Amino acid sequence: MRDTVRVLWDLRSAFRRTPLARKRLKPGPKGTIVVPGIDPGDSFTAWQAAAGLVERTGRWPVLVTSWTDEPLWGRRSAPPDENDLLLLDRVARQTDPWWRPVRPGEWPVTAEQTPYLARGLSGVDFAALRVPPGISRDDLNYEVYQQVLDEPLLVERVVRGAGRVVTRESWFTPENVSLLLLPTASPWLAPAWVSYHGTLGMDNVLAAVLWQWHERWDAKLVACWDTMLQFTLGRRPAPGVQAWELAGQVKTMARSLDINRWELAVLLSHADTLFLHDRP
Incomplete structure (x- = not known):
């Protein structure tokens, strides 16, 4: 509990003088921190504010769907441990996500x-x-x-x-939005916490795609709406x-x-x- 309080305190300090300064923060599933009640019309600005502070916070931000302030994408559970993340990182770097027997x-x-x-x-x-x-x-x-x-x-x-x-003109945004702060600074490890319909049950494939695109195109995961993913390209x-x-x-x-x-x-x-x- 003391560690969680410290994390929330540090995040509030980091978000001072940003659009997230007065937003509510609360513990989320699997070691995440949730910023509920994000204005759908200004959600990208909220994401940019958090993404600009990743080096300080150590947490990658992802916009997700929420309902009555409770995320739809899961219930509280233990966060992945360090070995889980090291394995996912290694697999992401070694997997060819594009192989198919028939295209x-x-x-x-x-x-x-x-x-x-x-x-x-x-x-x-x-x-x-x-x-x-x-x-x-x-x-x-x-x-x-x-x-x-x-x-x-x-x-x-x-x-x-x-x-x-x-x-971004074509981007879908739901009526209820939360900002999920993942306990990692590496966006390609996001599949440890969020899922995409196109790779259900294949977290390693999604992680490999995210890693490849991050390396080649500086692709940064912005939002995960279950059946949709949105990125910026550097x-x-x-x-x-x-x-x-x-x-x-x-x-x-x-x-x-x-x-x-x-x-x-x-x-x-x-x-x-x-x-x-x-x-x-």
């Missing part, structure tokens, strides 16, 4: 699917593109992606017409191989994200955020 993108495309896959949210339309019979979904997407990259005006049109997909993938690869990874993790891979790849080279959506 949906490798399936051949039918004539009926071609117009849908070649038409973008931005209005850019390659439905008339002539492709060989039996071409795979990924190969068709890549063909369209290369055609767009070859035309700067088309890139500009995609960014202007569908760019909101990779901005580095953008370059057009071409980097953006194409990241777009494929996002599509693997976000089966409910309704955008074709080629258009997502174009947008990611202009993105400062990532948004994943995977629902039942």
Whole structure:
């Protein structure tokens, strides 16, 4: 109890002169600290305030859904011990989260699917593109992606017409929000406390994804809404191989994200955020 009181005292001191200065703090599940009652319209500002103090607090902030001030994502239980976190950290660094025995993108495309896959949210339309019979979904997407990259005006049109997909404008925010302060400064260890529908029962896979994206793109986990994850990006993938690869990874993790891979790849080279959506 004395340790918890000390933690709360230190956090209140750290949050002085920030938007979290007068917020209530309370012990949460598995060694976390919860800041309930976050204004949904200003939740990103609250997250930024806590994220800017991680070096001081040693706690990574994640926005989560709450209801009547009680988190929906779990009940109180013992926090993971140091050995658990060391193991998760090691597995995250060694796991290939992208291996699949069969990838949906490798399936051949039918004539009926071609117009849908070649038409973008931005209005850019390659439905008339002539492709060989039996071409795979990924190969068709890549063909369209290369055609767009070859035309700067088309890139500009995609960014202007569908760019909101990779901005905070498209982010969902629930009516009730809490800020969860994890007892770790490493965002890729968040699966020890929160879960995502797309990787249920596979904490090691989610941790590996978070670690890879943190290392390559300085991706910082902002929110976990059960079926959605939201990130900021510190580095953008370059057009071409980097953006194409990241777009494929996002599509693997976000089966409910309704955008074709080629258009997502174009947008990611202009993105400062990532948004994943995977629902039942």
